Amino acid sequence: MSRAMTQRFSFSLAATDGRARTGTISTPRGDIRTPAFMPVGTAATVKAMMPESVAATGADILLGNTYHLMLRPTAERIDRLGGLHKFMNWDKPILTDSGGFQVMSLADLRKLTEKGVTFRSHIDGSKHELTPERSMEIQRLLGSDIVMAFDECPALPADRDRITESMRLSMRWAERSRDAFGDRPGHALFGIQQGGLEQDLRAESAEALTKIGFEGYAIGGLAVGEGQEAMFACLDYAPDQLPVDKPRYLMGVGKPDDIVGAVKRGVDMMDCVLPSRSGRTGQAWTHRGQVNIKNARHADDPRPLDETCSCPACSNYSRAYLHHVFRSGEMISGMLLTWHNLHYYQVIMQGMRDAIASGTFAAWESDFHAKRGEGDIEPI
Known part of the structure; x- marks a missing residue:
């Protein structure tokens, strides 16, 4: 019997400091240290990065996108080729989203019903249907370790009636997702709390999910x-509405100060395209804030991007070089800046884990904001 069949998914808290928590999510493919930041591998790749490079930054888990993978190359093809882990050469845990958010934000001519969503692909216009059952099937074919329930997410601002209707539909879909997921030892299914910015609707959603x-x-x-x-x-109330003994995942967040604020309020997991997307557009995140490497002030600067950072971009290259390759449109620019950004995000996560464990989170947070408040180093 394989390890995946004998080891179940579990979560244990090691320490708390205020509402901030640190612990471990255990899966057959390895442990996930929390709070955890998940780099986004939209189309079975973290853009501009090799999988081993992503692992070298300290990432314990990646996120894959159901919507993109179901359209290209298709979940069935990935399954035939051995599953998403083998396909993309990543042997650590993978979380896949349900596809609901991308359908709402990217697809054309979508139609929402109680059954699910029909839509046309943004790639070639082909027609597809995504339901809770189909989302569970796709994520099973991909072989992801953490599967997300299928939900519907209205863009904010929206009126209360729309938010209420959407949340209750998502709760019915959550139950169908749970039923369709079945019994899969070693794999986990996460429910998704909805309710916009309405505290009572969030509470209703949390109660429905907990009951399921x-x-x-x-x-x-x-x-x-x-x-x-x-x-x-x-977030001042939403995490506390959810079970204390299960991981809490804030979807699609965010900037470094968003992440720190979320952890402060009891969040355990986050994901965002920002560090990789920023890297490809010449933006770097450092302990002193954001740096736009495209700016002319860096053209003659022999200093590293961040003198406290041990990533390859900072260890081996100057700001002048990074400026040059970005302005020249060289691929190495996006590779180096993405590596740096992902490394910096993992440094933040490790810093918070250590601070929570030692009961010094407030001091760590104060120092984090103070350094960012200084701004970038003075130009030469």
Whole structure:
């Protein structure tokens, strides 16, 4: 019997500091240290990175996109080729989203019913149907370790009636997702809390999900245009509405200060395309804030991007070189800056894990914001 069949998914808390938590999610493919940041591998790749390079940054888990993979190369093809882990050469855990958010944000001519969503591909216009049952089938074919329930997420701002209707539909779909997921030892299904910025609707959603029962719970419907202040106001109560003994995953977040604020409020897992997307557009995140390497001030600067960073971009190359290759359109620019950004995000996560474990999170957070407040080093 394989290890995947004998080891089950589990979560254990090691320490708390205020509402911040650190612990371990155990899966057959390895442990995930929490709080965890998941780089996004949209189309079975973290753009501009080799899988072993992503692992070298300290990432314990990646995110894959059901919507993109079902359209190209298709889940059935990935299954025939041995599953997503083998296909993309990543032997650590993978979480796949349900496809619902991408259908709402990317697909053309979509039609929403109680059954699910029909839509036309943004790639070639072909027609598809995505239901809770089909989403579970696709994620099973991909072989992901953490599967997300199929949900519907309205963009904010939206009126309360629309948010209520959407949340209750998502809860019915969550139950169908649970039924379709079945018994899969070693794999986990996460439910997704919805309810916009309405505390009572979030509570209703959390109660419905807890009654169904999931291995973990996501906070969905944020980072969709509401702004940081509103998001944090929601996170002041939303995580505490979910079971304390299960992982809490904030979907699609975010900037470094978003992540720190979320962990402070009890979130265990996050994902975002920002560090890789920023890297490809010449933006780097450092402990002193954001750096735009395209700016002319870097053209003659022999110093590293971040003197405290041990990533290849900072260890081996100057700001002048990084500026040059970006302005020249060289591929190495996106590779180096993406590596740096992903490395920096994992440094933040490790810093928070250590601070929570030692009971010094407040001091760590204060230092984090103080350094970012200094801004970038002075030009030469």
